[in-house]
Amino acid sequence: xxFTRRDVIRTTAGAAAGMLGGxxxxxxxxxxxxxxxxxxxxxxxxxxxxxxFVQGDEDQWxxxxxxxxxxxxxxxxxxxxxWEDIRPKAAVAANVGSGPDxxxxxxxxxxxxxxxxxxVTELGDYLGKKYGGWxxxxxxxxxxxxxxxxxxxxxIGNAIVYRESWVKEAGFSEFPKDTxxxxxxxxxxxxxxxxxxxxxxxxxxxxxxxxxxxxxxHGGQMVDEQGKVTINSPETLxxxxxxxxxxxTFIPGTESWLDVNNNRAFLAGEVSVIAxxxxxxxxxxxxxxxxxxxxxxxKDMRTTNMPIGPVGKSVELFQVxxxxxxxxxxxxxAAKAYLQFMFEDPQMxxxxxxxxxxxxxxxxxxxxxxxxxxxxxxxxxAKASETLRPNGYAGPLGYASAATMADYVLVDxxxxxxxxxxxxxxxxxxxxxxxxxYYRV
Amino acid sequence: xxxxxxxxxPRQSILSxxxxxxxxxxxxxxxxxxxxxxVFLTYPLGLGVWLGFTDARIGRPGIFIGIENYEYxxxxxxxxxxxxxxxLYTVSASILKFMLGLWLALILNGNLPFKSFFRAVVxxxxxxxxxxxxIAFWWIYDSQFSILSWALQQMGLIDxxxxxxxxxxxxxxxxxxANVWRGIPFVAITLLAGLQTIPQSLYEAATLxxxxxxxxxxxxxxxxxxxxxAITMTFSVLxxxxxxxxxxxxxxxxxVNATHLMATLSFQRGIAGGQLGEGAAIAVAMIPFLLxxxxxxxxxxxxxxxxxxxxx
Numbered sequence: 064x065x066f067t068r069r070d071v072i073r074t075t076a077g078a079a080a081g082m083l084g085g086x087x088x089x090x091x092x093x094x095x096x097x098x099x100x101x102x103x104x105x106x107x108x109x110x111x112x113x114x115x116f117v118q119g120d121e122d123q124w125x126x127x128x129x130x131x132x133x134x135x136x137x138x139x140x141x142x143x144x145x146w147e148d149i150r151p152k153a154a155v156a157a158n159v160g161s162g163p164d165x166x167x168x169x170x171x172x173x174x175x176x177x178x179x180x181x182x183v184t185e186l187g188d189y190l191g192k193k194y195g196g197w198x199x200x201x202x203x204x205x206x207x208x209x210x211x212x213x214x215x216x217x218x219i220g221n222a223i224v225y226r227e228s229w230v231k232e233a234g235f236s237e238f239p240k241d242t243x244x245x246x247x248x249x250x251x252x253x254x255x256x257x258x259x260x261x262x263x264x265x266x267x268x269x270x271x272x273x274x275x276x277x278x279x280x281h282g283g284q285m286v287d288e289q290g291k292v293t294i295n296s297p298e299t300l301x302x303x304x305x306x307x308x309x310x311x312t313f314i315p316g317t318e319s320w321l322d323v324n325n326n327r328a329f330l331a332g333e334v335s336v337i338a339x340x341x342x343x344x345x346x347x348x349x350x351x352x353x354x355x356x357x358x359x360x361x362k363d364m365r366t367t368n369m370p371i372g373p374v375g376k377s378v379e380l381f382q383v384x385x386x387x388x389x390x391x392x393x394x395x396x397a398a399k400a401y402l403q404f405m406f407e408d409p410q411m412x413x414x415x416x417x418x419x420x421x422x423x424x425x426x427x428x429x430x431x432x433x434x435x436x437x438x439x440x441x442x443x444x445a446k447a448s449e450t451l452r453p454n455g456y457a458g459p460l461g462y463a464s465a466a467t468m469a470d471y472v473l474v475d476x477x478x479x480x481x482x483x484x485x486x487x488x489x490x491x492x493x494x495x496x497x498x499x500x501y502y503r504v
Numbered sequence: 505x506x507x508x509x510x511x512x513x514p515r516q517s518i519l520s521x522x523x524x525x526x527x528x529x530x531x532x533x534x535x536x537x538x539x540x541x542x543v544f545l546t547y548p549l550g551l552g553v554w555l556g557f558t559d560a561r562i563g564r565p566g567i568f569i570g571i572e573n574y575e576y577x578x579x580x581x582x583x584x585x586x587x588x589x590x591x592l593y594t595v596s597a598s599i600l601k602f603m604l605g606l607w608l609a610l611i612l613n614g615n616l617p618f619k620s621f622f623r624a625v626v627x628x629x630x631x632x633x634x635x636x637x638x639i640a641f642w643w644i645y646d647s648q649f650s651i652l653s654w655a656l657q658q659m660g661l662i663d664x665x666x667x668x669x670x671x672x673x674x675x676x677x678x679x680x681x682a683n684v685w686r687g688i689p690f691v692a693i694t695l696l697a698g699l700q701t702i703p704q705s706l707y708e709a710a711t712l713x714x715x716x717x718x719x720x721x722x723x724x725x726x727x728x729x730x731x732x733x734a735i736t737m738t739f740s741v742l743x744x745x746x747x748x749x750x751x752x753x754x755x756x757x758x759x760v761n762a763t764h765l766m767a768t769l770s771f772q773r774g775i776a777g778g779q780l781g782e783g784a785a786i787a788v789a790m791i792p793f794l795l796x797x798x799x800x801x802x803x804x805x806x807x808x809x810x811x812x813x814x815x816x
Contacts, residue, residue, distance in 0.1 A: 150775070150776055151775040158562055264758045319647055319670040319755060319759050327646075466778055469772060469776040470772060478760045493581065497582070501779075
């Protein structure tokens with residue numbers, strides 16, 4: 064992750080924009096898109112986004128923004144915050160009715176204050192129709208009662224990252240595709256002195272991804288379709304028992320891991336298998352310091368999707384980000400025009416390419432972006448939007464699903480059981496009780 | 505003209521009387537401070553207390569629900585765990601900070617070479633922003649890359665790395681140690697200031713009477729330092745009880761909530777989880793503890809006999 068250039072980046076319109084502003088309607092490249100929304104006179108926008116995980120993402124977004132400014136004369140200021148700070152900032156903006164005009168938010172955020180967000184159904188439908196439709200998972204995060212309350216921007220894929228030579232050394236010619244085989248592999252790796260490492264700590268991304276995969280792959284779910292808590296089930300029990308066995312193959316300390324620990328441990332050669340975004344591979348591949356050890360690790364790194372459990376299909380949480388417009392913005396048309404421009408081809412294609420597989424497309428047409436085939440390790444991240452399941456499955460998205468995740472109910476349930484602080488049944492009952500408080504039965 | 509002067513004169517006299525009145529002037533001078541306190545202290549505190557009685561969520565003002573939030577918390581094991589953690593954290597860290605801080609203050613009060621230099625250096629942990637020192641501790645306590653584990657392994661004292669933040673007991677001890685490291689300078693420097701106000705003549709008189717070093721400390725230093733100790737430790741307890749940054753950076757309340765303090769739980773539920781009402785209720789639940797610490801100090805400071813080292 065890069066935290067440099069924290070300064071506010073301003074894309075000033077300047078004299079050129081003034082001259083080009085008049086070309087807005089006439090610009091051939093933008094002619095069709097411009098038909099939808101005409102920015103208000105003197106419109107200025109402020110976007111608050113999460114700090115990029117790969118620099119290419121930010122650079123390209125700003126480049127596209129600059130093009131928008133040049134075409135429309137609308138100045139867009141892009142601010143950034145650490146991704147975990149986005150939720151409280153968005154909450155405050157929604158609550159007080161003041162702040163950035165647009166924001167990139169996470170998970171169920173749009174469902175916590177849907178009435179504070181601008182309805183972008185028209186734009187959502189238009190883009191969906193034009194670009195082959197939205198993937199269901201990201202769309203669920205951005206729609207409520209059939210209306211778009213934001214535009215699904217990207218899914219941050221998560222996949223198994225492993226050391227190929229060590230997997231072979233453990234006697235496996237290929238990485239197992241199912242949970243049973245995966246457990247056997249981890250046991251063999253541990254026996255060879257190459258433990259696995261999955262986050263059982265309060266890591267917002269990695270902790271939740273792993274816990275949800277454990278639960279869902281075994282058929283467990285936090286709530287049913289009506290929002291009734293169903294975590295206390297034989298399927299969950301199986302998931303916990305599986306997690307307990309897997310935990311025995313881990314490097315010590317994973318219960319204290321936050322989001323960065325697995326990357327560090329993997330790149331230091333301490334662990335053989337982790338689950339992470341593409342960033343860990345990119346770090347090794349880019350190898351800024353030309354560390355020969357890291358070059359070797361990068362060559363040995365492989366990625367694949369999380370193993371499939373008894374449910375028989377790939378089901379994962381992933382981090383989903385949605386672009387929302389607050390309805391207090393004085394420039395709703397400019398904001399919509401901006402989003403439209405950024406989601407259109409070639410802007411979106413360029414952004415996906417530059418994001419180096421960190422941001423997976425939410426519109427189906429962009430799935431054929433060459434970036435997914437540019438490196439064999441990229442393929443595992445290509446279908447993130449397709450296989451994801453929204454948080455709080457199978458219940459409705461809203462404050463209860465958000466609060467249950469924010470309170471680490473699922474993460475704690477597994478951590479408590481695997482560390483022996485509670486028996487599986489006890490851990491499950493406690494999770495049920497905690498979830499019930501949010502779903503208020 | 506005469507009419508005009510007659511009309512003006514009484515007004516002037518009221519103004520001049522007001523401007524000479526001690527009470528009115530005193531009230532006037534206090535107004536800005538009172539306004540600041542009202543706007544920035546009383547109002548937010550009152551709002552926080554009110555929110556605790558509502559079901560306010562992010563994006564929704566909420567309605568009055570009485571003590572429902574508190575009823576929920578009463579039956580919430582994570583909340584009670586956070587209360588236990590907060591008390592353990594505050595009591596252990598405060599005792600350690602007091603003992604080590606006093607010891608350090610006594611050393612710095614003695615005749616040391618480079619005294620000024622050492623006094624300045626001691627302040628460093630307090631001066632460094634908590635988030636930065638917390639990140640340093642994060643590395644020190646890392647389960648894979650801890651320098652402590654590495655050093656002990658190199659010395660042959662341990663054969664496996666210490667799981668500082670993964671094991672609940674270790675994690676609690678680790679965060680307490682980090683807090684003590686950060687808090688010692690405040691206690692040490694404040695007590696040092698107190699030590700320097702004790703007249704040297706008292707020590708000389710006691711020495712002439714044949715007092716030992718322990719007796720000098722017990723019957724001269726300690727009684728005269730008590731008022732400073734009371735105020736210093738009150739502040740130290742308040743800072744420790746409301747600590748947030750250290751835990752947030754190091755463990756985020758983990759492992760399995762073993763290091764969650766009331767402040768971090770309040771943030772997690774109120775802001776990250778969006779349950780403003782419940783978050784506020786947790787924060788309000790801290791008030792009785794904080795009030796107790798303040799009252800203890802207040803009444804302690806009022807007692808002349810106690811100040812002078814006597815019993816009740």
